Amino acid sequence: MMNHIGLLASIALNVTLLGFIVFSVRKARLKNQSRKKPIVKTASNLRTISCPSCSQHIKFTLPTDGNKARCRKCHAQFKLDIDDHRNVYITEIKLPEDDRNIKSLADCYSILGLSADAIPLDIKAAYKKKISEYHPDRVGALGIKIKQIAEEETRQINAAYAMLQEHGMV
Known part of the structure; x- marks a missing residue:
């Protein structure tokens, strides 16, 4: 009688372990399937x-x-x-035509807020002042539209300063 109880206990333990192994394998498969990206079908055209x-x-x-x-x-x-x-x-x-292209040195001076007889020291000071006003990182918290406007103004200021540098004004 004792041998039968031991045999039944051994079988029950083996069935329980086998169930645990099967459960673990199924869980691992489901986990791996969820990691795979779904295949997206696109139209041939x-x-x-x-x-x-x-x-x-x-x-x-x-x-x-x-x-x-x-x-x-x-x-x-x-x-x-x-x-x-x-x-x-x-x-x-x-390419789209940009209406805000800088065409002359007078445009550069007007963008920087200077007169045509400005000396290099004035040009550098005006450039630093304008860049600090319009830098996108300074106005980023005010919203996306304002940041985009600031980025465009920064491009214009940098282009004006670069043109003045190319012509030896700075």
């Missing part, structure tokens, strides 16, 4: 290209409406050509 100007990803479907495309980020326009094998080629590009 969906294409993605990078803007030649700003490297922004642009998605479109074939066939395209016309053969012109425009980047939403930098507004560059380009022409798309598609061959017989459905490969896409960018053949022309027209």
Whole structure:
């Protein structure tokens, strides 16, 4: 009788251990399956290209409406050509015209808030003052739009100062 109880206890222990092992294996499989990224199926006519100007990803479907495309980020326009094998080629590009380009030294002085007869010391002081006012890190807490405006102003100030340096004014 004692041997039967020992045998039953041994079988119960083995079944319990086997159940624990099976449970652990299933748990490990589920954990590994959740780590795998799901396979995303894309349509065969969906294409993605990078803007030649700003490297922004642009998605479109074939066939395209016309053969012109425009980047939403930098507004560059380009022409798309598609061959017989459905490969896409960018053949022309027209960069957006910037209305705020600095065209003369007078523009540089006006951006820095100086008169045309300013000496190099005044130019450097005005540059440092303007940069400290408009630096994006200083106005970052005021919102995204204000930060974008500050970034544009900083670009203008740096371009004006660089142009003055190129012409030997600083």
